[in-house]
Amino acid sequence: MSTPPRKILIAMDGSKHSDYAFDWYVKYFYKDKDDVLIAYCSEHAGLLTAPFQAPASSAVSRMVREEEMDSASALSQFQKKLQNAGIKGNVIRLSGGKPGEVIVKASEEHKVDMIITGTRGLGTIRRTLMGSVSQYVVHHASCPVLVVRQ
C-alpha cells in the first residue's frame, strides 16, 4: 500500500534554530516524494507590526531595508538547501501578521500534512513576554506539528 506524498511546511526564520530543524528533518524524517514548503518568516516581521513600538521613521526605513536584504539572501539560501538535499519543494515568504498566525494560516491554505518548527528554547517567562512562535503553532495548528528542540 503506497501512501500519497506528504506535504510538509517547514517554518524558517533564518536562525540557526530553524536551520537545525531543517537538517534534522532531512536526516530523520524525510521520505521520498515529500513535497516541502519552506515558509520564510523573517525575524523582523514581528517587530515591525508591533503597534506599541513606534521608532523614528529613519530607523523604520533602515529596518525595512535590512529586512529586504536579509530576506533576499535567506530565500535563495533556502532554495539551495532544498536543491542540495535533492528535495522537491518551494520557498514562500510570509508576512502580514505575527509569525505564528501566518504560519498556521499558510498551513491551512496549502493543506499541508504537517508543520515543522524549531524552538529558541525560551523559558516560561520569556515565552510569555516575547511570544513564542512554536508555542502558538503547537496550540493552534489543525495538523500534526513536529517541534524540533536541540
Added chain:
Amino acid sequence: MAEAGDEVLVLLGVDGSEHSVYAFDWYVHNFHKAGNKLILVHVPEPATHVSMMSHTKLQEHLKQYEEKIEAMKVKYLEKMEARGIEGEFLRIIHEKPGHAIVECAEEKRVKFVVIGTRGQSQVRRTIMGSCSDYIVHHSPAPVLLCRHSKGWQKEFKDREKKEKKEKGKKKSR
C-alpha cells in the same frame, strides 16, 4: 549493512483514549520509516479515590485496571506485528505522566517522541492537554504532536471500520 546506533528509537505516549490510538495509526501510516523501533509508554493515571474503597472493591478495581492495561498492551503489540514494526510496550508508574515520558525519552535516548494533544480528560479546559504541553516544553528530543482538525474522530472511526472489514474478509478466505 546497518551499524549499531543506526536504530531510530521512537517513543509513543499512549493512554487508554482514542486520541492515542489515532496518534499511533497516524504515525504508522504517515511517519514511520522502516527500521524505526517503537517504544510505547503507558503511564497509568494514579487512582485517587482508592483509600475510600473497601478491601474487596479495591481488589476488584485493581483487577479491572490490570485487565484494561493488558488488553491495551495486546492491542498495540498486535497492531505493530501486523505491520511488521518492531516495538515494545512499557508501563511506567509515575505520578506525573508528562515527567515520566520525558525521563524515559532521556534514558532511552530516543530520536523523537510522538504524542496526541489530549488524553483521557474529557474536560476541555485548555487548547491542549497539560501532559502534552509539558512534554513539548521539556522533551530532550523533537516532539511530533498529532493535532488534528475537528473531523478526525469520524475519519478515525471510518478507518477502523474499514480495517475490521478487511480483517474479516481475510479470515473467511
